[in-house]
Amino acid sequence: MARVLVTPEIMRRRGDHVQLLKEAGLEIVSPDPSTPLMQASVLLENLAGVSAAVVGMEPFNADVLAAASSLRVVARVGVGYDAVDVPAATARNIAVTITPGTNEHSVAEQALSLILGVYRGFPLRDQNVRRGLWIRQSLPRLAGKTLGLVGLGRIGKAIVPRAQGLGLKVIAYDPFPNQEFAAASNVWLCSFEELLEEADIVSLHLPATPQTRDLMNAGTLAKMKKGSVLINTARGTLVDEDALAAALKSGHLWAAGLDVFKQEPVPTDHPLLAIDSVLVSPHTGGIDEESEFAMCTMAAQCVVELFEGRWPDGAVVNAEIRGHWKW
Numbered sequence: 001m002a003r004v005l006v007t008p009e010i011m012r013r014r015g016d017h018v019q020l021l022k023e024a025g026l027e028i029v030s031p032d033p034s035t036p037l038m039q040a041s042v043l044l045e046n047l048a049g050v051s052a053a054v055v056g057m058e059p060f061n062a063d064v065l066a067a068a069s070s071l072r073v074v075a076r077v078g079v080g081y082d083a084v085d086v087p088a089a090t091a092r093n094i095a096v097t098i099t100p101g102t103n104e105h106s107v108a109e110q111a112l113s114l115i116l117g118v119y120r121g122f123p124l125r126d127q128n129v130r131r132g133l134w135i136r137q138s139l140p141r142l143a144g145k146t147l148g149l150v151g152l153g154r155i156g157k158a159i160v161p162r163a164q165g166l167g168l169k170v171i172a173y174d175p176f177p178n179q180e181f182a183a184a185s186n187v188w189l190c191s192f193e194e195l196l197e198e199a200d201i202v203s204l205h206l207p208a209t210p211q212t213r214d215l216m217n218a219g220t221l222a223k224m225k226k227g228s229v230l231i232n233t234a235r236g237t238l239v240d241e242d243a244l245a246a247a248l249k250s251g252h253l254w255a256a257g258l259d260v261f262k263q264e265p266v267p268t269d270h271p272l273l274a275i276d277s278v279l280v281s282p283h284t285g286g287i288d289e290e291s292e293f294a295m296c297t298m299a300a301q302c303v304v305e306l307f308e309g310r311w312p313d314g315a316v317v318n319a320e321i322r323g324h325w326k327w
Contacts, residue, residue, distance in 0.1 A: 001027045002327070004303060005046055005053040007037055008077050010292050017296040024304040026052075040064050047071060051327065052303045054296075057264075062088035072327050073306050075299040078286060079103065079154075081317055082208035082235060090318040093325055095306060097315045099298040101154060103291035108158035110285035111203050111233045112166070114257025116142065117279045118229055124276065140254075143167030148199025150192065150215075151206040151234070152177055159203070160185050171195055196223040201231060208235035218243040227254045233285040236262040245271045248278065259285040 004026045011017045012030050021028055029050060037043045037058045044064050047053065052073035053060075060074050062085045074084055075097045089096050117123065119142040128135050147163050149156040152174040163170050164186070171188040173195045182189045196202065202224060206212045216230065217240040224230070230253060232239055241262060247253045255277040261270070264283055272278050286295075302312045307327055316322070 001025065002051040002307060003027045003029050003049055005029045005031075005050045005055070007031065007053070007055045007058060008296065009033055011054065011077070011296050011300075014293075014296070017300045020297070020300040020304060021054075024307055026303070026307060044068060052307070054299050054303060057083045060084040060089070065089055065092055065094060073097065073303055075302050077295045077299045080207065080235060082237070084317075086318055090321055093321055095321060095325055096317040097299065097302040097306075097312060098317060099295040099302075100314060102294035102298055103286040104154040104158040106288040106291040107155045107205075107233050107285045108162055109288070110259055110281070111155075111159055111205075111231055111257075112162050114231050114233070114259065114279055114281070115147075115201055115203070115229070118255045118257050118277075123279075145169070145200040146171060146198055147201045147203060148172065148195040149187075150195065150202060150204045152182065152187070152189075153205065155233075156205045157181060157185075159205075160187055168201075171198060193223065196220060197225065199228065200225060201229045203231040204234045204238050206234055206238060208237045213237050214240040216240060216244065218246070221247040221253065224253065226252055229253065229255045229257070231257045233259040236260040236264065241270070241272060245275065248272075248275050255279070259283055
């Protein structure tokens with residue numbers, strides 16, 4: 001019987017997603033929740049004899065993929081796949097799947113909540129009242145500001161109507177823009193440099209790739225409008241965190257809302273956490289009850305379809321292996 005490693009806590013807790021795998025005739029391997037699977041050596045130990053892995057952010061690097069000789073599928077519960085060395089997986093004919101179309105509404109709501117939190121002074125106002133401090137300080141109005149979306153994929157598109165409903169003008173940069181959507185939604189498509197110069201709020205929605213690493217660095221942050229805001233619900237690697245801290249301390253940027261960091265969990269002594277104008281959350285942008293269920297279900301279904309000889313169109317990152325892939 002083919003074995004499937006299942007690591008996400010939500011899948012073990014709910015059970016119905018695991019049931020999809022069992023009904024297909026797959027044997028489930030579920031490590032104890034305390035198992036440190038983020039350590040490559042421990043992950044590899046748990047991949048012994050495993051044909052497929054349904055996973056979160058565990059490090060499927062080249063060494064792990066090379067040593068996991070029976071592995072045929074890495075199914076990510078989510079849309080990001082930067083924890084998987086896709087070229088190494090492709091070289092070893094291992095299918096890498098993601099769950100597109102399952103969490104864009106959750107991320108869109110998270111981005112807007114960070115923007116609203118910054119402009120309305122939360123959670124600081126709540127904390128002040130609880131401490132007996134009745135501080136009634138005016139902050140800039142959000143309505144009328146320009147929101148610049150760096151990336152106009154599923155998440156960016158989900159943000160557009162929500163942001164416009166709040167009275168924001170929306171502009172966007174995307175390396176492969178959907179011209180039809182932009183025109184129909186009254187979104188001005190512009191260059192990255194134009195966006196940095198025009199936006200009061202810059203919100204990041206690009207994947208983590210070598211090309212996007214430190215996209216927001218000292219140079220690009222300096223091009224943003226004085227007093228503007230940076231929002232990141234994408235990946236921590238998109239931002240040079242030292243440069244962001246410097247831009248905030250200097251007053252060039254007014255604030256930042258961050259759901260992601262380069263190191264997660266973020267160290268408590270991280271310089272950004274010492275800046276009051278930085279609003280943070282623990283990488284929860286893509287998860288709400290509905291998206292968790294959808295992501296877990298789709299990840300399990302991808303494994304089942306591949307096991308049964310069907311190809312999950314649109315979900316396989318390295319689709320070029322289709323012609324010669326087999327379980």
